[in-house]
Amino acid sequence: MLVRKVIKAKILDETNKRKLEVLEREYNNFQKALKGEDVKLYSATKQQAERLLMKIKKQNGGKLRRKEYPLILRNDVYRVWDVKVTDNKLTKYWIKIPIYGIRGGVNLPIRPHCELDMSWRFKEAKVIRKKNGWFVHITVEKEVEIKREYDNILAIDLGIKWIATVVSTADNRPKFYGKELRRVRGHYFYLRRKLGKLKKFKAIKKIGNKERRVVNDLLHKISREIVNRAKKENAMIVLGDLKGIRNQDKGRRFNRKLNSFPYYRLSKFIEYKAVWEGIAVIKINEANTSKLCSRCDSQGLRHNGRFVCPKCGVEFNADYNGALNILKRALGYISRAGAGLTQPITREDEWKPRQTENLPALAVESVNY
Structure with a gap:
């Protein structure tokens, strides 16, 4: 049985401020793309913006119902990994987010609400901006066999x-x-x-x-x-x-x-x-x-x-x-x-x-x- 859930993780602010600045630029350009503007976005992210815009037009008549929409990342363009042996006390989990004009994207430390298993299948992720910082919601899947016998x-x-x-x-x-x-x-x-x-x-x-x-x-x-x-x-x-x-x-x-x-x-x-x-x-x-x-x-x-x-x-x-x-x-x-x-x-x-x-x-x- 294939089951799915969403892992909510905070992007830690203690990291390099330059990385957060380029992330904010990419995020803002994603919002502009949803309004039909021609902006510089990572190619896969731009495709996600176009798909979301088509969906909005079909459902809401082209009207944006929210002030902001999450920045959508395809599962093949971002990567999450854990640093098992490290002196870094900040966190053991990191995420690579693709950014236009930056080769290899930016690596950011994250603190998820639960432990991550790297054997899970990482699906779509969404970057969200809130008043108290940046967050990423990662959809994960795994195969589960429901037990048939219990005590x-x-x-x-x-x-x-x-x-x-x-x-x-x-x-x-x-x-x-x-x-x-x-x-x-x-x-x-x-x-x-x-x-x-x-x-x-x-x-x-x-x-x-x-x-x-x-x-x-x-x-x-x-x-x-x-x-x-x-x-x-x-x-x-x-x-x-x-x-x-x-x-x-x-x-x-x-x-x-x-x-x-x-x-x-x-x-x-x-x-x-x-x-x-x-x-x-x-x-x-x-x-x-x-x-x-x-x-x-x-x-x-x-x-x-x-x-x-x-x-x-x-x-x-x-x-x-x-x-x-x-x-x-x-x-x-x-x-x-x-x-x-x-x-x-x-x-x-x-x-x-x-x-x-x-x-x-x-x-x-x-x-x-």
Whole structure:
């Protein structure tokens, strides 16, 4: 299976200022080429500008929707390498960017957001200018074989108070994610409302962009921690399928929180990070997982984030109960022999593991219950 992702790297400013000046010249000429001007550009870069201009004309009627567009580099004109043995403490990764009039281009140190493997296939790259410096987004590909057998299952319940509640057959104690995310979303909501009353609409747009960056950063950290745990426990990941969740109507305040929470983005972040590591992700319908008792399957009551079962008397966090139900549903679809699993348990069981069914080879697909 061929998978792809984008590596974001900062071009370090500590390098030779002359190199950044010629990079800026090439970047500015690329913007001018998109406006139809005849400028001096590296030949392959000029071809990319012409292709992008044709695409813009076809999609937007020839109107430039952005102030600036990334400088596009074909995979055969730039090169990334690592310096494994060096006294250079600046960085071990470098990139060669082609520049018009400079033979061999310019070599610039970069600091990527993750380690690079030189065995990956390096595809298209984009040079981006921001207020805090220069960045390059490098698209990479690699062949991945999704594992078919696992020792554990990692179940994730998505919710409003806690955007993700995670339990595993290796450790059923719940892990809650989303406290900082909830604080950030609440802060920007009240800030937007305050600015709206003052009719400062430009400021609202500005903080909206900042909020999106902060939220995406938090979602990347949450998804990375979840996938790292799945990798450590050799677990496949089971996500609740939230199809139709936004069709609910439980009051203005609840609906506002429900519709503003980035469930889809978090799910996608988890999925692509897991696939990159060769970990399977399946989806199970979440219908009634918040209403049924994870111990006796009876219908219970939810109040102030707590779940109470009138039949067996169990009482614990409602999101935790939902995650356990998702875990049970995943186990219910597994019938053939495989690796040993630990039975899902509750706090009242004092976390004593009990050996039960075995985990079979996995068919990667979306499951509806």
